Amino acid sequence: MSFISRRTVLGALATTPLWSMSSVWAQSGALKISHQFPGGTISEGDFRDRLTRMFAAEVSKRTKGSLKFEIYPGSSLMKTNAQFSALRKGALDFTLVPLNYAGGEVPEVNIGLMPGLVTSYQQGAAWKNAEVGKELSRILLEKGVIVVSWIWQAGGVASRTKPIVDPADVKGLKVRGGSREMDLILKEAGAAVVTLPSNEIYAAMQTGAMDAAMTSSTSLISFRLEEVSKSLTTGRDRAYWYMFEPLLMSKATFERLTKEQQAIVLAVGGEMEQFAQSAARLDDSGVAAVYQKAGAKVVDLNAATVKKWQDIARTTAWKDYAAKNDNCAKLLKLAEKLL
Template identity: 60%
Template sequence: MLTRRHVIASAIAAPAILRFGTGTAHAATTLKISHQFPGGTIDKGDFRDRLCRTFAAEVAKRSGGEIAAEVYPNSSRVKTIAQFSAMRKGALDISLYPMPYAGGELPETNIGLMPGLVATYDQGLRWKKEPIGKALTDFLADKGIILLTWVWQAGGVASRTRPIVVPEDAKGLKVRGGSREMDMVLRTAGAAVLSVPSNELYAAMQTGACDAGITSSTSLISFRLDEVAKSLTSGAGASYWFMLEPLMMSKAIFDRLPKNQQDIIISVGGELEAFGRKGAQDDDIEVAKVYEKAGAKISKLDVATVSKWRDIARDTAWKDYSAKTAMSANLLKLASDVAA
């Protein structure tokens, strides 16, 4: 039986590049979609890869072959962090990209992983229709990026040593947080921090350069961190770590397309948000099963524990972020207005 683990392992060893279309010799538009996650098939594997493949297949179908797309998993076309800049320059068409990875280039994007700011999927997905959604999409469009599919993911902690549940548990450990703001919270809790993308976490934990990593449930599974972890803190019930990982497109490329193709791309992107939510929430449940099977100790977060992390974040990361730029301050205010 071909399991999800086998598919993912095979995809890591031999990244697949698939082309979607009607088989016509000359498609009017060919889009290149790059992401950092393991490749699979449209039905099996990391849901973020499947989302990209579903997007590609659906735009090809609706356009009658006018739009074709090639999916490049495992950062096989553009290196992980560089994908955002490549889209802004028009050198890459589309990426499913963790927004805070762009924080070094545009600090405002760190709103996409502000500890304790988003507490539920409902709250995060409401951003799109609230003033925060308009402000963020307008800001990104001005910088050359269009949001196609809003994808939020809750996160948990994989640790080589003791479980990290309350802030005090992080003291003395080397921890990957996932954003500048999360790193500030960890430092306040007494941890040392390591800044690497999630696809580099396995090697960092395997070598001992990193004791624990906080990342999405899907990445905790897909990057096989259960092989190097002795404990898991699940974010399925509650979490202070919600990452915005949208499907993004280069505005320069989008603007060159005819109106009918733009409409198809926007429509398909929006419709895939339900797919993204289900994939993320399914993995919030699945991750505990995977780690339990591997022999890891499973811990859970509750509302009271999340509040402890949020209190630290408000006094450190939130203040620091809002002081960065006027846009940062406005984004934080608008996001704070969206009730959980």
């Protein structure tokens, strides 16, 4: 994590008496990391699972074993949508989760999957040290959550039928958008919205309960959606769908660590970001080969098509989000500065 971000987090917590605690608490049991993605190893599998394992190994190494971790992939510890709330309460130590999943609890976080607001990895990465990132971090800290690694992923669309390219292509279809804001756009375009976590998409498409699903390139691969799809729209060249999927830590857990342990957690978290972006980009390209091999038709987006989605987003999703509360309006304005 950058010096500015670390200073923001550490400074906000500097007045707590828990700073003086020893590492006895941390040594008494492993810290739990929960996520919804398929499990693998530190070198093989879904990069989000790999990232949590790399993070855990490096933090454990630098703290000389005073911090140990247990990783629970595939929502094996708790249901996907329960993770953010558990983090806030201190019932879970870490999670790597699409931030917008918590939008029902904290409306501001829906900015993490605001269609058309982030259109490149460079732009997403710039959020961390920009005003929008500082404001989002402040809001999350007030809610008991700390961003450890800033991770963005481009998304695509898997379809049981025709490719989903223009907004008009979703008319009459049952589509999973992945966020309230994406759902607003889909409804405007004439789709019937289906709401569920990405790890439940396969079953819904297999049974016909869903015609198409928008999700990250990595999830398009990891959840084997090529087995139930005839078409794929990739995000490898251009995308209107970028998702903020950070590694998050409970503030309550963070406060129980020593200053040295806190600094190590934040430093390693920041170092993971380069790996995450490289892995996400590889999956943006790799997903096309996976679907082509399975016999699916693969298409890409052009600038004109991205703008069509963005134009609808401005008058539906962006407008709706800004009207939620003052924080949302401020975050949107700050994010638009980076467009």
